[in-house]
Amino acid sequence: MPDLKEPGPTWVTRFKELPLALRVLFLAAFVNRAGMFVFPLLAVYLVRGKDLSTGEAGLLISVGSTGLLAGSLLSGPFCDLRGRRPALITALLLNAAGYLGLATLDGPPWTYAGLLFVALVGMGMFGPASNTLIADLAPPEQRPFAYTISYIGNNLGMGVGPLLGGLAAAYSYHVMFAGNILAGLLCAALIVLWVPRDSRRAARDAPDPEGAETEGPAEREPGGRRGHHHVLLLVLASFFYVAPLIGLEYALPLAVTTVLDRSAGLVGVVYTINSVIVVCFGLLIEQRIQRYGAKALLVTAGALWAAGLAPLVFAFSLPMVLLSTVVWTLGEIIVSVVVPTYIAGHVHESRVGSFMALNGFVLGVARLIVPVGLGVIWQSHGHGPAFTVLFLTPVVGMAAFALLRVKSLIVAPDPRDQPSSSAPAEAPTGK
Numbered sequence: 001m002p003d004l005k006e007p008g009p010t011w012v013t014r015f016k017e018l019p020l021a022l023r024v025l026f027l028a029a030f031v032n033r034a035g036m037f038v039f040p041l042l043a044v045y046l047v048r049g050k051d052l053s054t055g056e057a058g059l060l061i062s063v064g065s066t067g068l069l070a071g072s073l074l075s076g077p078f079c080d081l082r083g084r085r086p087a088l089i090t091a092l093l094l095n096a097a098g099y100l101g102l103a104t105l106d107g108p109p110w111t112y113a114g115l116l117f118v119a120l121v122g123m124g125m126f127g128p129a130s131n132t133l134i135a136d137l138a139p140p141e142q143r144p145f146a147y148t149i150s151y152i153g154n155n156l157g158m159g160v161g162p163l164l165g166g167l168a169a170a171y172s173y174h175v176m177f178a179g180n181i182l183a184g185l186l187c188a189a190l191i192v193l194w195v196p197r198d199s200r201r202a203a204r205d206a207p208d209p210e211g212a213e214t215e216g217p218a219e220r221e222p223g224g225r226r227g228h229h230h231v232l233l234l235v236l237a238s239f240f241y242v243a244p245l246i247g248l249e250y251a252l253p254l255a256v257t258t259v260l261d262r263s264a265g266l267v268g269v270v271y272t273i274n275s276v277i278v279v280c281f282g283l284l285i286e287q288r289i290q291r292y293g294a295k296a297l298l299v300t301a302g303a304l305w306a307a308g309l310a311p312l313v314f315a316f317s318l319p320m321v322l323l324s325t326v327v328w329t330l331g332e333i334i335v336s337v338v339v340p341t342y343i344a345g346h347v348h349e350s351r352v353g354s355f356m357a358l359n360g361f362v363l364g365v366a367r368l369i370v371p372v373g374l375g376v377i378w379q380s381h382g383h384g385p386a387f388t389v390l391f392l393t394p395v396v397g398m399a400a401f402a403l404l405r406v407k408s409l410i411v412a413p414d415p416r417d418q419p420s421s422s423a424p425a426e427a428p429t430g431k
Contacts, residue, residue, distance in 0.1 A: 011283055014145050019137045022146060024194035025088075026153045028187040029130060032092065033157025035183015037165030037176045038099055039123075041267065042116075043371075044253050049173055052109065054254060058375020060109060061250065064116025065371070067098075068364030071124020076357030079129050084136065085195045087129035092188040095122030096181045103177030124364055128356040133195070135344035135352045144341050144409070148286040151336045155278040163272050228355070230405050231346050234294075234339070235359050237404060240397025241298075241335045242366045244305055244328070247390045250371040251383070252321070259383050260318055270325050277329040285333050295406040297338050302398035304331030309391040316387070331394070341409060 015023065038045075046057040071091070078087045098119025105111060130150065138146040168176040253267045289297065308328025311320035343355045378386045 011145075014142065015149065018142065018146060018149075021195045022134060022137050024190055025130060025133060026149055028190040029150060030153040030157045031183055031190065032126070032187040033154045034160045034164075035180050035187075036158065036161045037168055037180045038102070038119075039249075041165055041169055041176065041253060043250055044257055044267070045169070045173060045176075046112070047254070048257075050109070050112075053379065055375045055379040056109070058250065058371040058373075058378075060113050061116070062368050062370075062372035062375075063113040065120055065364065065367035067117035067120030067122075068124035068367050069361060070117075070364075071121040071126075072128060072357050072360035072364045074121070075125040075128040075360060076132075076354040078125065079132050079353040079357075083197065084129055084133040085191060085197055087125055088133075088191050088195065089188050091122040091125035091129060092184045092191075093122065094125070095119050096184040096188075098122065099177050099180050099184075103174055103181075120367075124360055127363070128353065128360040131340045131343075131356040131359070132353045134340070135356070136349075138344075140345065143344050144286050144289055144337055147337045147340050148282050148333075151333065152278055152282045155275045155282075158271050158275060160275070161271070163269070166267055228347055228351070230407060231343060231355060232358070233404050234298075234342060234401075234406060235355065235362060237397060237400040238335060238339050238359070239362050239366060240393050240400060241301060241305060241331070242363050243370050243393045244309060244390045245332060246363075246366040246370045247374055247386075247393075248328075251374055251378070251386055251390070254378070255316070255383050255387075256318075256321070259316070260321075262318065266318075270321065273322060273325045274329050274332075277326055278333060281330060282333055285330070286337060289334070289337060290409060293406070294338055294342055294409045295401060295404070297334050297409070298401040298406070299398050301331040301334035301338070302394045302401065304328060304334070305394035306391060306398070309387065309394070312387040313384070313391045316383070338409065345409065346407060 042061060043054075043057050046052045046060060047054060052060065071094075075087060075091075078090070096119075098115050098117070098121075101115035102112060102119065105115065131147070134146050134150060135143065164179065165176050168179055252270060256262050256266050256270070292300075305328050308324045308326075308331065311324045339359060340356065343359065344352060347355045374386045374389070377389060
């Protein structure tokens with residue numbers, strides 16, 4: 001197979017075939033993620049910098065994380081009414097404003113929850129708007145590749161960001177906040193310059209992927225809603241794979257700095273390993289992803305998540321933390337590509353934004369309930385039971401996906417007819 005014999009030229013060529021707006025979006029997302037210094041270290045900041053207990057920090061983060069729910073709910077309507085670019089820019093400005101308040105204001109703990117809410121409204125809006133733009137502009141056969149590149153860029157940024165953030169936090173928390181804000185503003189500038197003002201035209205001109213809802217009124221019929229039922233259940237079930245990721249964001253920094261009594265800088269090392277695995281294996285996994293059904297991929301992802309979390313339960317140590325990261329990252333890659341690709345391939349174009357927002361909403365729900373739940377478990381029973389709960393969560397997800405009715409990953413002609421598939425997507429980039 002040519003793709004496997006010449007991986008370098010193949011992915012570079014495929015990347016160049018994507019619209020310019022998407023290539024700029026991937027760069028901007030990397031910049032934004034690389035500057036995301038604050039959130040991965042927020043629990044450490046609240047516990048060590050503000051002298052809160054682990055339970056109080058978890059509660060505060062959970063309350064502030066309701067902003068992710070609000071942002072996810074706002075993202076779909078905002079994209080539909082104002083366009084993808086305004087949604088992305090608004091998201092970045094809200095995030096910067098919230099973190100600016102967290103960096104400069106010194107008040108009672110509830111004020112931190114309010115400012116975190118504002119910052120996370122922006123974070124909640126950005127992901128669904130970005131995924132919707134990819135669905136609008138990427139040809140169907142290129143969507144798994146586009147979502148993989150987006151995911152690699154995000155995680156590469158997340159690998160660099162916490163490492164730099166840990167160093168910045170060791171010097172000054174104000175430097176950590178400043179880096180986050182400046183990166184977000186740079187990302188907004190890139191989007192203003194290169195992302196088209198109205199990216200919705202590509203979506204309006206696109207055919208219905210399943211061929212059943214080609215007219216506006218048809219999508220409002222009961223049959224149309226039933227046609228999206230399997231997508232709705234798949235997105236909701238993905239909670240069981242999102243929850244462990246959010247749990248690790250909360251529990252792992254605390255475990256490294258308190259249980260293992262190591263420097264906060266080692267938290268950045270964990271994220272760096274995560275990014276290395278994503279970069280090394282992301283494209284290899286994407287090349288093979290269309291050979292298997294969506295159900296098999298999602299069950300496999302759950303097995304990798306469970307296998308990765310098992311060492312944290314049964315043999316917790318720094319080497320096991322690093323080994324665990326390698327394994328569960330493979331499951332994370334599969335889920336992060338399969339879920340948005342499934343949405344883009346099975347949902348009518350007029351509702352892609354809403355379903356991407358629902359996907360973000362699931363992430364927001366996890367951020368709301370997981371930190372406070374783990375904080376209570378940790379404070380009452382220690383870190384062992386907290387990691388046990390994380391280990392059991394993807395096991396439940398595997399069972400859920402095994403029972404669900406899941407269709408093929410992509411509903412689109414497979415032959416690569418570049419002139420017909422890429423031309424409509426390129427048109428908006430010149431406007």
